[in-house]
Amino acid sequence: MTSFDTSPQLNVWRALLALAVVFVMLATTGWTAVRSHRGLTPLQASRSAWEHGRIAGRELPDLDEPPARLAAFFASLSARQRSRLAHRYPLAVGNMNGAPVRLRYDANRIALAGQRNVERARMHDDRLSPVGQREAGRLMNRFGALMRKDRQILAFDPEGSGRIAEVLGNLDRAERISVVVPGVDTDLLTFQRTFRKYSAPVGMARSLYAAEHERDPHTRTAVIAWADYTAPSGLGMEAATAMRATEGAVRLNALLRALPGRTPVQLYCHSYGSVLCGVAAHRLPARVSDIAVAGSPGMRARTAEGLHTTARVWAMRDADDWIQDVPYLEVGGLGHGADPVSRGFGARVLSARGAKGHAGYFEPGTESLRNFADIGTGAYDSVLCADDGGGCRAGLSGAVPAGRA
Numbered sequence: 322m323t324s325f326d327t328s329p330q331l332n333v334w335r336a337l338l339a340l341a342v343v344f345v346m347l348a349t350t351g352w353t354a355v356r357s358h359r360g361l362t363p364l365q366a367s368r369s370a371w372e373h374g375r376i377a378g379r380e381l382p383d384l385d386e387p388p389a390r391l392a393a394f395f396a397s398l399s400a401r402q403r404s405r406l407a408h409r410y411p412l413a414v415g416n417m418n419g420a421p422v423r424l425r426y427d428a429n430r431i432a433l434a435g436q437r438n439v440e441r442a443r444m445h446d447d448r449l450s451p452v453g454q455r456e457a458g459r460l461m462n463r464f465g466a467l468m469r470k471d472r473q474i475l476a477f478d479p480e481g482s483g484r485i486a487e488v489l490g491n492l493d494r495a496e497r498i499s500v501v502v503p504g505v506d507t508d509l510l511t512f513q514r515t516f517r518k519y520s521a522p523v524g525m526a527r528s529l530y531a532a533e534h535e536r537d538p539h540t541r542t543a544v545i546a547w548a549d550y551t552a553p554s555g556l557g558m559e560a561a562t563a564m565r566a567t568e569g570a571v572r573l574n575a576l577l578r579a580l581p582g583r584t585p586v587q588l589y590c591h592s593y594g595s596v597l598c599g600v601a602a603h604r605l606p607a608r609v610s611d612i613a614v615a616g617s618p619g620m621r622a623r624t625a626e627g628l629h630t631t632a633r634v635w636a637m638r639d640a641d642d643w644i645q646d647v648p649y650l651e652v653g654g655l656g657h658g659a660d661p662v663s664r665g666f667g668a669r670v671l672s673a674r675g676a677k678g679h680a681g682y683f684e685p686g687t688e689s690l691r692n693f694a695d696i697g698t699g700a701y702d703s704v705l706c707a708d709d710g711g712g713c714r715a716g717l718s719g720a721v722p723a724g725r726a
Contacts, residue, residue, distance in 0.1 A: 362480040367412035376402055388579035391419025416476050418579030422492050429474040436479045437464035463509055476549040483509030489530040490543035493581050499544045499697045501525045504592030505560050507552040520680035522546040528683040532694035540698050560593055561655050563600055563621055570601035577606050585610040587697055592616045596657050602628035611696050615682040616644045619657025625667040636661035636668040637689055639676035669713035672705040
């Protein structure tokens with residue numbers, strides 16, 4: 322590629338052209354349609370009921386109380402009382418940062434059962450089109466799979482395309498916690514896939530959890546497949562802006578501040594998920610030790626230092642990843658800024674050899690997954706750098722002791 326191809330002027334013209342195309346699309350497709358909601362969503366209804374509820378003659382605490390206060394409230398209850406609240410207000414409890422994680426799993430299993438019944442009824446609703454009935458059937462099957470006894474659902478909201486998060490391992494006893502943050506087109510139906518399973522959040526998390534255990538069987542790890550935000554649909558306007566990332570960053574930070582214990586947390590942010598992690602970075606709790614991005618379109622910052630985080634920033638990109646052809650700039654809110662694997666950005670650049678393009682960073686046997694597992698277990702001196710000189714390991718030696726914030 323010539324120097325002219327990479328000039329700032331050409332990049333600006335690319336962005337302006339993309340902006341013009343977007344405006345044409347908006348004008349010709351009626352993109353501004355607003356979706357109206359009649360009544361409360363299931364989650365809102367559960368929260369509303371909680372606000373008017375009582376237990377053993379006591380008023381229930383405000384749902385927006387700090388997680389520590391909510392945790393103290395639940396600790397003051399008997400096991401029977403906690404169970405009663407989960408059955409009465411399953412969605413409220415299942416999504417409550419501060420509630421005991423195992424109680425959240427139980428509450429979300431109850432909520433999933435209720436929503437499965439809703440979708441079963443919709444399958445036979447004559448008011449729906451055949452397409453709508455088929456989608457109801459898919460959701461019914463998905464909810465049934467998620468409510469199995471071996472699934473640990475930490476968050477669940479059935480509204481719209483849905484939000485969800487699942488835990489692998491013992492979150493209460495973990496010495497290190499990994500959080501997988503996925504990108505565009507992530508919803509309830511794409512949360513888990515049979516075909517190309519490692520491109521979906523559940524497959525990513527399971528692959529990482531297995532790789533961490535193989536890397537260090539003696540360190541107790543937990544992995545969260547975190548799709549508890551509304552991701553952009555497709556590669557259109559939403560994916561080109563930080564709107565969804567900004568909303569998701571608030572939710573991610575709320576989760577991180579409510580996680581049990583004080584063990585180190587590592588973020589693995591794929592594609593648009595890295596935009597979200599970049600927006601969230603300056604407010605991350607100190608226990609977040611690492612941010613690793615893969616296939617990133619940018620992190621809404623010019624440099625890693627500009628993220629204003631104490632976490633180590635890692636980046637990788639496979640040689641066949643199409644994301645490298647996206648203009649790395651931000652103009653008028655479009656685009657996500659500098660390329661995280663560029664020398665000027667200042668991240669620790671990891672090898673992604675074998676990653677198989679944009680969706681293959683969590684494939685077993687790849688250097689990208691091996692690097693993720695090394696970070697997840699604190700084996701920083703073993704990571705494989707993109708350069709042969711080992712520059713990404715500069716200033717690092719050995720593992721960070723489990724439990725250090």
